[in-house]
Amino acid sequence: xxxxxxxxYVRYSSHGAHWFIARALRALLESSGLSxxxxxxxxxxxxxxxxxxxxxxxxxxxxxxxxxDHIPLGGASAIVALRRALRAVQSGDAAVVACVGADTHRADxxxxxxxxxxxxVQDAVYPYGAGGPNAIxxxxxxxxxxxxxxxxxxxxxxxxxxxxxxxxxxxxxxRKTLTMEEYLSARVIAEPLRLYDCVMPCAGAEAFLVMSPRxxxxxxxxFARVLGTLERHNAFPDDPVQTRGGWALDREALFAQAGxxxxxxxxxxxxxxxxxxxxxxxEDLGFCAKGEAAQFIxxxxxxxxxxxxxxxxxxxxxxxxxxxxxGYLGLTEAIRQLTGTALGAQVPQARVGLVSGFGxxxxxxxxxxxxxILAGSHA
Amino acid sequence: xxxxxxxxxxPSGRVPALPPAxxxxxxxxxxxxxxxxxxxxxxxxxCKAVQYPPREACHRCLSSRLxxxxxxxxxxxxxxxxxxxxxxxxFQERVPWRVGLVRLDCGPTAIVHVHGAVPSxxxxxxxxxxxxxxxxxxxxxxxxxxxxx
Numbered sequence: 225x226x227x228x229x230x231x232x233y234v235r236y237s238s239h240g241a242h243w244f245i246a247r248a249l250r251a252l253l254e255s256s257g258l259s260x261x262x263x264x265x266x267x268x269x270x271x272x273x274x275x276x277x278x279x280x281x282x283x284x285x286x287x288x289x290x291x292x293d294h295i296p297l298g299g300a301s302a303i304v305a306l307r308r309a310l311r312a313v314q315s316g317d318a319a320v321v322a323c324v325g326a327d328t329h330r331a332d333x334x335x336x337x338x339x340x341x342x343x344x345v346q347d348a349v350y351p352y353g354a355g356g357p358n359a360i361x362x363x364x365x366x367x368x369x370x371x372x373x374x375x376x377x378x379x380x381x382x383x384x385x386x387x388x389x390x391x392x393x394x395x396x397x398x399r400k401t402l403t404m405e406e407y408l409s410a411r412v413i414a415e416p417l418r419l420y421d422c423v424m425p426c427a428g429a430e431a432f433l434v435m436s437p438r439x440x441x442x443x444x445x446x447f448a449r450v451l452g453t454l455e456r457h458n459a460f461p462d463d464p465v466q467t468r469g470g471w472a473l474d475r476e477a478l479f480a481q482a483g484x485x486x487x488x489x490x491x492x493x494x495x496x497x498x499x500x501x502x503x504x505x506x507e508d509l510g511f512c513a514k515g516e517a518a519q520f521i522x523x524x525x526x527x528x529x530x531x532x533x534x535x536x537x538x539x540x541x542x543x544x545x546x547x548x549x550x551g552y553l554g555l556t557e558a559i560r561q562l563t564g565t566a567l568g569a570q571v572p573q574a575r576v577g578l579v580s581g582f583g584x585x586x587x588x589x590x591x592x593x594x595x596x597i598l599a600g601s602h603a
Numbered sequence: 604x605x606x607x608x609x610x611x612x613x614p615s616g617r618v619p620a621l622p623p624a625x626x627x628x629x630x631x632x633x634x635x636x637x638x639x640x641x642x643x644x645x646x647x648x649x650c651k652a653v654q655y656p657p658r659e660a661c662h663r664c665l666s667s668r669l670x671x672x673x674x675x676x677x678x679x680x681x682x683x684x685x686x687x688x689x690x691x692x693x694f695q696e697r698v699p700w701r702v703g704l705v706r707l708d709c710g711p712t713a714i715v716h717v718h719g720a721v722p723s724x725x726x727x728x729x730x731x732x733x734x735x736x737x738x739x740x741x742x743x744x745x746x747x748x749x750x751x752x
Contacts, residue, residue: 335690339623347630350623351741352714353686353694354702360714362684363704366724370682412687461662464706465681578725587656588712590702 225306225598226433226440228556230395232568233428233544237328241272242284244326244546248431249285252322256433265318267292267436269301269325269548270346271337282367291318298583299495300455301325302430302551303594307453309434319435326429327547334425337547344587346570357497357585358422362414364589365500367465369416374518376416379499380407382534383420383541385526386496390538392528393568397426397544416589420541421498428546430556437601446601451576452482453596463589469582470593471508479510482597486510489597490574491533491561493554495582496541501590502534503536505580509595528569536561537568555596556577562600575600620692624737626724632671637732642676644709645669656710667674676731677708680724680744683717693736703744705730715742722746 229251231244245268253260266289268278276284278294278375291312295301302325309321338355340346345355356359368374383402390396402420439448454477456470471478479485492511494502503517511532512520524532537543537557540550558577560566581594626634636643645654647661648668660667683703689695689717701717705728713730721728721744728744 254684338690343627343630344656346625347627347633349714350691351626351735351739352702352716353622353689353691353697354714355623355690358688359684359686362686363682363702366684367682367704370725384627412685414687415685417684428622464712465704579721588714 225450225555225559226251226435226445228559229255229328229429229431230556231429232395233397233426233546234456235397235424235426236330236426238330239328239427241270241316241326241328242276242281244427244429245270245281245324246285246430248324249322252431252433257443258320260287263287263320263322263544264289265309265312267293267295267305267321267323269295269297269305269551270327271547272327272329272333289384291321296534297592298548299497299551300581300583300592300594301548302555303363303453303579303596304455304592306434306450306555306596307455307594310450313434313436314570319439320603321434322431323337323434323552324429324431325547325549325552327427327549328433328546329425329427349587358414358417360585360588361498362417363499364466365421365498366416368467368500368503371467372515372518374503376408378518378521379406379421379503381521382496382499382502382526383407385530386535386539387542388527389536389569390542393537393543395567396536396538396542397424398542408598417498423497423545423550425542426544426546428544430546430547430549432556432559446565448559448562448598449482449601451597452478452598453594454478455594457593458591459593463493464588467504468508468514469504469590471505471580471595475508475510475595478595484576484597488576489578491536491558491571491577493535493558493579495551495554495580496535496539497545497582498549499541507581509578509580528571531576533571536566551581551583554581558598562598620696621737622693622735622739622741623691624739625658626739627657629659632738633657633732634734634738636671637734641673642732643671643729644711646672653707653709653711655707655713674707674709676729677747678705678713678716678728678730678744680704680721680726680728681706681712683724705744713742715744717744718746720746
């Protein structure tokens with residue numbers, strides 16, 4: 225993995241998703257020294273591309289490719305894109321794959337995405353006023369707090385630490401220090417969630433290239449290696465309410481594949497659509513036992529220089545959620561950390577990082593879970 | 604500003620906001636039973652699993668033989684939220700608005716409107732199917748006998 229690219233986020237944009245995809249691709253080429261003809265694979269994720277799909281983008285942007293994928297898995301898209309691209313390069317189906325998450329955000333586009341999100345949402349969620357994930361994650365958060373004894377202050381600590389990281393990250397939309405008082409007293413969105421528990425939808429793009437280590441070395445590009453990955457969809461379907469995700473099923477295989485232990489991980493980029501999900505990922509990825517994330521949060525610090533550096537560019541809660549780019553944020557940041565090219569704060573001696581993805585509230589829970597363990601080229 | 608801005612004789616001539624009316628063809632069958640006064644969900648003819656939200660095939664055994672049948676109205680309110688914001692104008696005009704997650708005694712988990720008399724989650728509730736202002740069926744959690752806020 226190489227050439228992490230961020231197209232700066234804006235709250236609203238009059239441009240279409242293609243505009244952000246084009247800018248990401250151009251930045252990938254300029255930063256890598258490759259020409260458009262060198263790019264033979266594309267893996268694309270976008271909520272706002274309709275009525276087009278990835279193949280429409282090939283004509284729109286004049287790309288002639290021999291490998292193409294379109295991954296509509298929301299916040300898990302980036303990890304899954306990475307997995308697909310790795311196999312394509314390993315098998316020789318493509319030599320250089322651009323993985324791009326890009327979305328625009330127009331005045332009504334978020335609402336349109338929500339109301340037509342899925343058949344189950346249309347029939348059994350949207351009619352209840354609970355359009356969008358806020359209401360679902362409010363109910364999951366309330367249930368988690370009651371079941372495991374987590375407090376608002378525990379989630380606040382994560383949000384505040386991420387904001388500290390964001391203060392140093394030039395692309396974050398929210399870069400003003402957040403106090404616990406501001407966090408606790410912010411306006412209510414859906415009880416118990418308040419403003420700073422919820423991501424800000426925006427427009428933007430994140431992207432990276434997947435190629436063989438040899439090709440990256442030949443091009444003189446600093447790169448990160450992929451040690452292991454996992455992907456799981458609709459885990460634990462009989463749980464009446466979500467308290468865990470697919471990471472819990474596959475984390476042992478992930479760490480075994482990567483050949484590292486939890487203590488080797490220098491930073492974690494969770495999928496932080498809501499802070500409760502960061503807590504769930506800490507547990508399900510094995511950094512603490514189920515139900516013990518609140519205690520783990522009380523015992524650790526989460527800034528880039530903390531005991532458990534997490535979401536070191538601010539996460540989506542501070543950077544903003546540019547649609548499908550949201551799942552890419554952790555991966556581009558991880559590549560930068562592992563290649564010593566952080567745009568914001570650098571985690572000291574970062575050798576191994578874990579990135580997690582989570583997506584698609586098709587009905588009452590997030591269905592898609594992914595994770596990847598990455599290392600610097602010399603680790 | 605009036606207390607009930609959705610009432611249809613608005614002197615301003617403004618069209619009143621309605622709750623979201625769109626349903627899939629299967630979703631409309633919940634309404635079809637509700638207008639006959641019945642709370643029905645799909646049941647698998649092969650493995651008896653109850654389905655919700657409505658499906659084309661059984662989530663347990665993949666059988667396509669699903670039939671709508673009356674269901675017991677009991678359930679457990681597992682969690683809830685009070686919305687203070689909504690993407691939809693109808694609800695924006697009515698917040699704060701209680702919504703809950705109910706594990707139905709017949710199996711599935713349902714997202715429901717929560718009546719004001721229902722105690723805080725967790726608690727037992729009774730599920731009623733109602734026709735909303737858009738003419739579509741919605742599930743409402745009511746206080747179970749002996750449990751009121």
